[in-house]
Amino acid sequence: MTLEQTAPLAYPMPKATGCPFDPPPDLKSLQAEERLAKVEIWDGSTPWLVTRFADQRALLADPRVSADSTRTGYPDSIPNVSRDRDSFAFIQMDDPEHARLRRMVTAPFMIKRVRAMQPGVQQIVDNLIDQLLAGPQPADLVEAIALPVPSLVICQLLGVPYDDHDFFQETSRMLIRLETPPAERKAAADRLIEYLDGLIGRKLAEPADDVLTELADRVRTGELTRREAAGTGILLLVAGHETTANMIALGTLALMEHPEQFAVLRDTDDPKVVARAVEELLRYLNITHRGRRRVATEDFEYAGRQIRAGDGLIFPNDIANRDPEAFADPDTLDVERDARRHVAFGFGVHQCLGQPLARMELQVVYSTLYRRIPTLRRAVDLDQIDFKHDAQIYGVYSLPVTW
Amino acid sequence: MKVTVDQDTCIASGQCVLTTSEVFDQRDDDGIVVLVTSTPPESLSPDVHEAAALCPARAIQVAD
Numbered sequence: 001m002t003l004e005q006t007a008p009l010a011y012p013m014p015k016a017t018g019c020p021f022d023p024p025p026d027l028k029s030l031q032a033e034e035r036l037a038k039v040e041i042w043d044g045s046t047p048w049l050v051t052r053f054a055d056q057r058a059l060l061a062d063p064r065v066s067a068d069s070t071r072t073g074y075p076d077s078i079p080n081v082s083r084d085r086d087s088f089a090f091i092q093m094d095d096p097e098h099a100r101l102r103r104m105v106t107a108p109f110m111i112k113r114v115r116a117m118q119p120g121v122q123q124i125v126d127n128l129i130d131q132l133l134a135g136p137q138p139a140d141l142v143e144a145i146a147l148p149v150p151s152l153v154i155c156q157l158l159g160v161p162y163d164d165h166d167f168f169q170e171t172s173r174m175l176i177r178l179e180t181p182p183a184e185r186k187a188a189a190d191r192l193i194e195y196l197d198g199l200i201g202r203k204l205a206e207p208a209d210d211v212l213t214e215l216a217d218r219v220r221t222g223e224l225t226r227r228e229a230a231g232t233g234i235l236l237l238v239a240g241h242e243t244t245a246n247m248i249a250l251g252t253l254a255l256m257e258h259p260e261q262f263a264v265l266r267d268t269d270d271p272k273v274v275a276r277a278v279e280e281l282l283r284y285l286n287i288t289h290r291g292r293r294r295v296a297t298e299d300f301e302y303a304g305r306q307i308r309a310g311d312g313l314i315f316p317n318d319i320a321n322r323d324p325e326a327f328a329d330p331d332t333l334d335v336e337r338d339a340r341r342h343v344a345f346g347f348g349v350h351q352c353l354g355q356p357l358a359r360m361e362l363q364v365v366y367s368t369l370y371r372r373i374p375t376l377r378r379a380v381d382l383d384q385i386d387f388k389h390d391a392q393i394y395g396v397y398s399l400p401v402t403w
Numbered sequence: 404m405k406v407t408v409d410q411d412t413c414i415a416s417g418q419c420v421l422t423t424s425e426v427f428d429q430r431d432d433d434g435i436v437v438l439v440t441s442t443p444p445e446s447l448s449p450d451v452h453e454a455a456a457l458c459p460a461r462a463i464q465v466a467d
Binding site: 061101102103106107109110112114278340341343346347348349351352353355356 | 412414415416417418421422429431432433434435442453456457459460461
């Protein structure tokens with residue numbers, strides 16, 4: 001029997017029970033066996049799964065591979081609520097449109113501007129830790145630290161009132177939850193568009209020193225439509241807090257499960273040690289666990305397989321970052337290794353725009369939280385923790401801690 | 404060692420600046436890469452190669 005005659009495995013695969021940090025065992029076997037494999041996804045279509053690190057970097061940077069989710073064959077991870085081009089952000093577009101829109105918002109994420117934000121982030125983290133320590137035990141680390149840190153930071157950066165956080169956190173949760181019915185997801189997206197559009201209107205009337213004002217200025221000059229500005233604002237708002245929030249909570253849990261690794265961060269004040277640990281936690285945890293999605297725009301051969309125009313491609317970074325060809329002893333969390341080449345932020349022109357900000361926030365949190373609360377520990381058994389198997393972004397719904 | 408960058412393909416990820424700020428900087432208005440020097444000292448060779456390998460847009464070329 002040839003491989004082509006074998007029924008494709010269903011993707012995504014379940015994680016092993018009792019092993020919340022590792023990628024699914026089926027994904028591991030697939031990576032060892034084949035460079036490209038067909039898998040079956042929720043809608044019955046059979047895109048290619050690219051599991052190895054070097055292949056992911058090559059194909060994610062290949063111009064014959066498109067991020068345009070309106071193309072036939074694009075392997076949606078959840079039912080697509082709209083094929084309306086205008087309702088997509090630039091992460092689902094190709095160049096030159098992608099580059100045009102992305103470059104409108106690259107300046108706030110420059111290294112020097114992110115560094116200038118660091119004292120403010122430190123202040124936010126210190127205040128939240130003060131409140132945590134003054135409050136009752138056990139406490140939920142997600143509510144106390146993990147969610148408010150990135151949420152406060154992105155609100156400040158964009159010029160979104162933090163008072164509205166209940167509204168946009170709940171709405172963005174509905175957007176990324178896998179079982180949200182399509183009609184509800186569409187309604188949630190519409191509410192966010194309306195909200196951002198309203199804010200942009202307000203910035204046109206009352207400019208401030210924030211990213212939404214910069215977008216509003218581009219609307220005024222005709223460089224952006226108001227819809228493009230709102231779509232970009234939503235992307236930054238949603239991507240800006242769900243991701244980092246889950247890295248903070250899941251990273252803290254992973255460190256608590258590995259006391260010798262926890263000790264490295266608890267006992268250092270060297271920013272280089274902290275920065276290296278952040279890269280390793282990004283590599284090891286892979287919270288974007290549903291695989292980046294692409295579609296081929298032309299026929300080509302890769303790794304002995306014939307890819308056809310319209311074939312979907314999925315790039316699960318969780319398994320690529322555990323490729324033994326790329327990282328020695330890949331399933332071991334070792335915060336002292338050099339993991340900088342990981343693909344947790346993706347690769348190619350769509351690599352995460354907010355990565356300098358995410359890195360800085362994680363560095364501040366990981367370097368402050370365990371030094372200030374060296375006795376931080378889980379308040380419940382590991383098997384009582386509710387993991388986000390059902391969400392686009394992996395993490396924990398809550399993390400009861402004590403100290 | 405001779406370094407060249409392609410500003411048209413750069414996506415302002417900033418990883419080159421994090422790796423070797425002696426060689427790479429970012430343009431103020433959009434974060435696009437600018438070269439501080441195209442002929443860095445050989446002592447920076449490992450870092451410059453690492454910056455090229457990390458660049459997600461493959462906008463950095465190094466000729467030894």
